[in-house]
């Protein structure tokens with residue numbers, strides 16, 4: 001079973017430890033959230049898992065694959081996709097075009113093989129379109145599919161960003177603040193989508209999210225970072241009752257189970 005294992009990861013930037021000896025496990029099929037105050041190291045950890053940063057020490061494994069020094073595109077090929085906090089979309093292209101492009105870039109056919117195996121390449125293209133249409137339906141983006149992404153409401157753009165990651169057919173989906181800047185209704189929709197991604201597609205989810213109410217509602221397991229160190233881990237109920245977590249958040253935000 002492909003589980004994500006982060007083992008004793010330290011990440012140093014010019015003398016500053018963004019992460020210090022962080023270890024965590026993400027079991028298959030769970031929603032695991034990483035929380036912590038601003039600057040705690042959450043995005044740095046996600047960057048290490050997705051290959052944008054490489055740990056100074058420690059190891060990261062996904063199933064049989066060693067991610068520690070792998071490049072982002074290699075890690076995507078292992079079934080790990082990421083939806084970015086700052087949207088990675090082409091604003092002038094439609095929703096469908098963005099998703100097709102993402103899928104096409106991932107499952108690229110070389111020019112030579114396209115010429116030699118035209119039938120296979122066009123069959124693949126038809127399959128890509130069908131797959132993307134399925135994601136558009138799943139993420140309820142039908143009415144927006146032909147619109148340039150830049151003209152859509154921000155909450156819809158965030159949904160397209162998650163859809164973009166899903167077109168890569170991930171086994172592990174990394175979500176970096178997918179609800180940032182959303183209103184209550186948009187957040188409720190996103191919560192429903194994340195739960196369906198887990199339930200209907202069996203995708204494992206690692207979530208970074210500042211809305212602790214949402215985190216405590218949907219997570220199977222929560223890890224808490226503070227100043228680059230893991231200070232607590234457990235179920236939402238365990239973590240929200242942990243005095244170290246409450247201390248880390250004191251003055252910042254109320255914890256709600």
Ligand SMILES: Nc1ncnc2c1ncn2[C@@H]1O[C@H](COP(=O)(O)OP(=O)(O)OP(=O)(O)O)[C@@H](O)[C@H]1O
Pocket residue numbers: 013017018036037038039040041042043044045
């Ligand atoms: N490329 C970098 N170069 C230097 N320092 C960095 C770099 N990336 C992150 N850091 C530092 O690492 C620490 C952790 O930052 P990180 O963005 O991972 O925290 P975070 O928990 O995601 O914060 P936020 O909730 O505000 O997004 C911070 O002190 C940050 O300044």
